[in-house]
Amino acid sequence: MREVFHQSLEDVQSRLVEIAELVTEAIDKATRAFGTSDVALAEEVIEADQTIDDKAVALDELAIQILARQQPVARDLRIVVAALRVSASLERMGDIAEHIAQLTRMRFPERAIPKGLKGTFTKMGELDVEVAKTLTELLRTEDLSYLETLRTLDDKVDDHHLAVFEKVLSENWQGEAGATVDATLASRYLERFADHAVSVAKKVAYLATGDWTPDTDTIAVIIAEGESLDGAE
């Protein structure tokens, strides 16, 4: 029975990693499509989102089955509950990639990136891809030190997000209202994507600490002590 259970937990984890990889692919393609007005690439992202949604639903059903049949307790229970939360956040991150692709498609054949912001949005897109890759590694390795990497990446995304608004609100902004709307929405999407990743990572940290809302100090201690999820068992 224990062996069956650990097999199930490994299955949950490998499915989370698989969904995270699909999300990484989605944000990579979406931000590249956005940068180059590549409508075919944008379409790919929009079509692929259904796969992410389906896999998240399937994972939820697996988690419910595990709860029903194997009735885990203590840390095992928390892992399954956290998986439910993580899958919801990954699904949402996939939706955000889709929104960016939709913005690209809506503006085509015009460019979706407003003039003067190409550099900033390219950088934000690259950071979001980095965020998705880091999150995937965190889920794969259960190494909580990636949470700190994610926070650093998220801070950088936030800086660029503010820079977009500074640019748009500056006196020399030449964009028309449409460009301002696009810049606002795209920047908001890219910023939320990174926020969600930090939120997922906190949930995984909760696996190790049993605390849903570990503050920075707790996390710092965990990281300082080099404690991984395995170490916390």
Place this chain on the structure above:
Amino acid sequence: MREVFHQSLEDVQSRLVEIAELVTEAIDKATRAFGTSDVALAEEVIEADQTIDDKAVALDELAIQILARQQPVARDLRIVVAALRVSASLERMGDIAEHIAQLTRMRFPERAIPKGLKGTFTKMGELDVEVAKTLTELLRTEDLSYLETLRTLDDKVDDHHLAVFEKVLSENWQGEAGATVDATLASRYLERFADHAVSVAKKVAYLATGDWTPDTDTIAVIIAEGESLDGAE
């Protein structure tokens, strides 16, 4: 044991209703503050959000305790799992109310609502309050027919959301970039708030159907048959 369990489930439900009521209050105050540039009211919303977050965390802990101690199966298990999802959505709806309040505070003493959009945003705010009230009733009564009401309200919010963009992108839009940014963000927040409510309602529908993603037809059948959550037991 069964009695203890049903007591716990009632506790989960009453806590969800309580959080939904706080979210209703938050969106009501936030949209009024936004409409009247009432920074004191906006501050109230920002401060009160911590209470919503704390109550959502406490509810999650209760749900985990129930899973650990009472090991529910079948429909009882699905109720507890759904509660975890609903609490996450309610927390997010509270965050959105807070964002609207922050927008109000950031622009003070200027008006946050751009000229020419006061009527549209007032209406969207009222619809979102209606959305929150309807969701609260759905959680309180477990009456799935409220899902259809929520869908109708959400469609109306979406119509206004589109109207905001039409206005902003029209030739006679006089707003500066700052006004365009504010209109874009506020409209997006108000639209997302209603989206989340429909998403919560679908999760509650799942309690009745055991199907995470009931399509419109399934829901229509449930509603046509006048089936409530109690009826589905």
